[in-house]
Amino acid sequence: MKWQDYIRENVTTAEELREPLRLTQEEYEAIREEIALFPMSVTRYYLSLIDPEDPDDPIRKMAIPAGGVELTDDGILDTSGEASNTKLQGLQHKYQQTVMVLTTPECAMFCRHCFRRRLVGKASKEIVVDMDAVVDYIRAHPQVSNVLLSGGDSLMLTTARIGQWLSKLSELEQLDFIRFGTRTPVTFPQRILSDPELMETLAVYQKKKQIYVVTHFNHPKEITDESRAAVKALQQIGIIVKNQTVLMRGVNDNPVVLGNLLKQISALGIVQHYIFQCRPVKGVKSRFQVPLSEANDIVQAALAMQNGLAKSADFTMSHVTGKIRILGKTGDGNLLFQYKQAKDPRNIGKLFTLPVDPTQTWLPEKI
Numbered sequence: 366m367k368w369q370d371y372i373r374e375n376v377t378t379a380e381e382l383r384e385p386l387r388l389t390q391e392e393y394e395a396i397r398e399e400i401a402l403f404p405m406s407v408t409r410y411y412l413s414l415i416d417p418e419d420p421d422d423p424i425r426k427m428a429i430p431a432g433g434v435e436l437t438d439d440g441i442l443d444t445s446g447e448a449s450n451t452k453l454q455g456l457q458h459k460y461q462q463t464v465m466v467l468t469t470p471e472c473a474m475f476c477r478h479c480f481r482r483r484l485v486g487k488a489s490k491e492i493v494v495d496m497d498a499v500v501d502y503i504r505a506h507p508q509v510s511n512v513l514l515s516g517g518d519s520l521m522l523t524t525a526r527i528g529q530w531l532s533k534l535s536e537l538e539q540l541d542f543i544r545f546g547t548r549t550p551v552t553f554p555q556r557i558l559s560d561p562e563l564m565e566t567l568a569v570y571q572k573k574k575q576i577y578v579v580t581h582f583n584h585p586k587e588i589t590d591e592s593r594a595a596v597k598a599l600q601q602i603g604i605i606v607k608n609q610t611v612l613m614r615g616v617n618d619n620p621v622v623l624g625n626l627l628k629q630i631s632a633l634g635i636v637q638h639y640i641f642q643c644r645p646v647k648g649v650k651s652r653f654q655v656p657l658s659e660a661n662d663i664v665q666a667a668l669a670m671q672n673g674l675a676k677s678a679d680f681t682m683s684h685v686t687g688k689i690r691i692l693g694k695t696g697d698g699n700l701l702f703q704y705k706q707a708k709d710p711r712n713i714g715k716l717f718t719l720p721v722d723p724t725q726t727w728l729p730e731k732i
C-alpha cells in the first residue's frame with residue numbers, strides 16, 4: 366500500500382469517531398463544531414493507539430478535539446512572531462544561522478496542540494512557492510549554516526519534491542546540515558516504512574550533507590514497534606534523529622510519565638533536543654498549558670531520573686524574543702531563565718530571573 370493511500374483513509378469527521386470512541390451526543394456535536402474551526406485528520410495507525418475505554422487517554426487528547434474548549438479559548442495564533450520573521454513567502458529568518466521554510470500545510474495527523482494550527486490542513490499563503498528564491502536568499506546570507514524544512518510536516522511532501530529540496534540545498538557549501546521537521550515517525554511511521562524511494566533519496570543526499578530529522582514524541586504510548594522501526598530506518602542511513610516534546614496537561618505533566626518517555630527516547634538513540642513549554646495558542650492554551658512554576662518542577666524531576674546523556678533536553682519557551690531556557694528556581698522562589706537563541710543576538714546567553722505567579726503560563730512580550 367502506498368503512503369498516500371494510508372492518508373486517504375484518515376479519520377476526518379466526527380461521524381467516524383462516534384462508534385470507535387463511544388462518543389456521547391454532546392461530545393459528537395462539540396467535536397463537529399471544533400472541526401469546522403480547526404480541521405481534524407488522524408491516521409488509522411495513531412487512532413489505534415487510543416484506548417476507547419479511557420476518556421483521559423493521552424493519545425486521544427493529542428488527536429481528538431476537546432469537546433468544546435477549542436471554541437472558547439482566548440489564545441492567539443502566532444505566538445512567536447512568525448509573521449515578523451518572514452522574509453519571503455514561506456521563509457522565516459529569526460536566528461542568524463538558521464533559515465526555516467514552511468514547505469507544506471499538510472500533516473499526517475493534525476495535532477490538537479499544534480502551534481501552527483492557523484495553517485495546518487488549510488490553503489495557506491504562508492507556504493513557500495519558489496524554491497529558487499529560497500536558495501538565492503540563503504546564498505545572499507552567508508551567515509546561514511543550516512535550513513529547517515518545516516510546515517506542516519516536511520515528510521508529507523512527495524518523495525520527488527523532497528529530492529528537489531535536497532538536490533538544491535545540498536549544493537550550498539555554506540550549509541553544515543539540513544533539518545527535516547516531521548512527526549511522521551510518531552503519527553505515521555508508514556510514511557518511512559512503506560516508501561523505499563524516500564529512503565533511497567534520503568540516503569543519497571545524506572552522503573552529501575548531514576541530515577537531521579527532528580521529531581516529536583510526547584508520551585511513552587507513542588513508542589511502538591512501528592515508530593521504533595521508522596526511527597531505526599532513518600538512523601541506519603546515517604540520519605541523526607532528535608526529539609522535541611511539548612509539556613502538556615493531561616498528556617505528560619507527570620515526572621514519571623515524562624521521565625519514562627525521555628528514558629525510552631534515549632534508549633532508541635534519539636538525541637534529546639527540547640522540552641517545550643506549551644504555547645498560548647488559541648484552542649490549545651486552556652486545554653494543555655501547565656503553569657511555568659509547576660512545569661519547571663515536573664521537568665526537573667523527570668530530568669533527575671535520567672543519566673547524563675538523557676538529561677540533554679533543554680526545557681525551553683519559544684518566545685517572540687527568542688528561545689528561552691527555563692533553568693530552575695532560585696533560592697527566593699523566582700525562576701531563572703537564559704536566552705539560548707535570541708532575535709536580538711546581543712541577548713544570546715543572557716541570564717535573568719523573574720518572579721512568576723503560580724498560575725502564570727507564559728512570559729509577557731516585553732521582558
Ligand code: SF4
Nearest residue numbers: 472475476479517548
Ligand atoms: S505534526 Fe507538527 S506541524 Fe503538524 S499538526 Fe502536529 S505539531 Fe503541528
